[in-house]
Amino acid sequence: xxxxxxxxxxxxxxxxxxxxxxxxxxxxxxxxxxxxxxxxxxxxxxxxxxxxxxxxxxxxxxxxxxxxxxxxxxxxxxxxxxxxxxxxxxxxxxxxxxxxxxxxxxxxxxxxxxxxxxxxxxxxxxxxxxxxxxxxxxxxxxxxxxxxxxxxxxxxxxxxxxxxxxxxxxxxxxxxxxxxxxxxxxxxxxxxxxxxxxxxxxxxxxxxxxxxxxxxxxxxxxxxxxxxxxxxxxxxxxxxxxxxxxxxxxxxxxxxxxxxxxxxxxxxxxxxxxxxxxxxxxxxxxxxxxxxxxxxxxxxxxxxxxxxxxxxxxxxxxxxxxxxxxxxxxxxxxxxxxx
Numbered sequence: 001x002x003x004x005x006x007x008x009x010x011x012x013x014x015x016x017x018x019x020x021x022x023x024x025x026x027x028x029x030x031x032x033x034x035x036x037x038x039x040x041x042x043x044x045x046x047x048x049x050x051x052x053x054x055x056x057x058x059x060x061x062x063x064x065x066x067x068x069x070x071x072x073x074x075x076x077x078x079x080x081x082x083x084x085x086x087x088x089x090x091x092x093x094x095x096x097x098x099x100x101x102x103x104x105x106x107x108x109x110x111x112x113x114x115x116x117x118x119x120x121x122x123x124x125x126x127x128x129x130x131x132x133x134x135x136x137x138x139x140x141x142x143x144x145x146x147x148x149x150x151x152x153x154x155x156x157x158x159x160x161x162x163x164x165x166x167x168x169x170x171x172x173x174x175x176x177x178x179x180x181x182x183x184x185x186x187x188x189x190x191x192x193x194x195x196x197x198x199x200x201x202x203x204x205x206x207x208x209x210x211x212x213x214x215x216x217x218x219x220x221x222x223x224x225x226x227x228x229x230x231x232x233x234x235x236x237x238x239x240x241x242x243x244x245x246x247x248x249x250x251x252x253x254x255x256x257x258x259x260x261x262x263x264x265x266x267x268x269x270x271x272x273x274x275x276x277x278x279x280x281x282x283x284x285x286x287x288x289x290x291x292x293x294x295x296x297x298x299x300x301x302x303x304x305x306x307x308x309x310x311x312x313x314x315x316x317x318x319x320x321x322x323x324x325x326x327x328x329x330x331x332x333x334x335x336x337x338x339x
Contacts, residue, residue: 054094
């Protein structure tokens with residue numbers, strides 16, 4: 001019978017060896033990383049989070065949300081697992097600082113950029129006002145509405161808690177600027193109910209060397225000096241006064257720029273009637289507008305204009321819309337107010 005001896009070997013695996021092994025397989029966490037973590041302790045002003053590091057990470061209460069948080073329990077629950085942003089590197093105790101707010105912040109900017117690209121109209125409640133305008137929140141981000149882009153007769157202070165439709169003017173994450181317009185949202189909504197060739201009644205709100213601003217149901221249109229009459233006009237002041245009631249025809253709608261272009265020239269039965277016989281222009285406005293629309297249809301279909309019976313002033317060929325340095329009806333509201 002063969003005798004077998006059992007030999008015991010001393011491995012010599014110390015605590016230091018164990019720590020070195022942990023270091024070898026320890027994950028390296030860097031500021032800017034987004035990691036999964038589990039809440040294992042809620043504290044009065046923060047929470048401890050297990051993200052797989054040697055030391056529990058910490059999230060202070062001010063980093064728990066893009067919105068105000070008074071108690072950690074409003075955002076986190078014990079044993080909850082979610083994403084966290086690593087805000088700072090390890091401190092002297094080997095502890096990382098985390099943030100949820102930064103993740104929400106990045107996603108909010110991504111969302112508002114998408115909304116701006118879609119030219120979306122958003123709604124938000126005014127939470128404060130200052131000398132320059134009003135403050136709102138969009139996707140948790142603080143947005144600013146300049147006073148010149150608030151379209152209401154109310155005092156700014158009375159807008160607090162009122163919900164407004166808004167369009168984006170500027171979305172700049174690098175400069176932390178989110179600027180919106182109430183006026184542009186209203187202009188777009190009203191423009192959607194207007195048509196080229198439509199005759200509307202308005203009131204002269206302001207007069208500039210290049211034309212007159214006409215209020216048509218709460219939105220401004222520009223009656224350019226070249227569209228007042230077929231006869232030469234030195235200045236719009238020679239034809240109109242502020243608060244005059246006028247009949248005008250819409251000749252162009254540019255929703256992207258918030259611009260409405262108007263004309264009385266196209267409503268003249270005879271050249272110069274806006275200067276010599278304005279009442280006749282207004283009496284025949286609907287008839288002349290109908291002829292104008294026929295001309296538009298004829299031009300669009302390639303039909304010769306000679307086939308349409310036109311008054312003398314309207315018999316001129318309809319010019320293509322030419323880009324001019326005409327200030328936007330929205331951007332000039334501030335100037336109008338100073339007239």
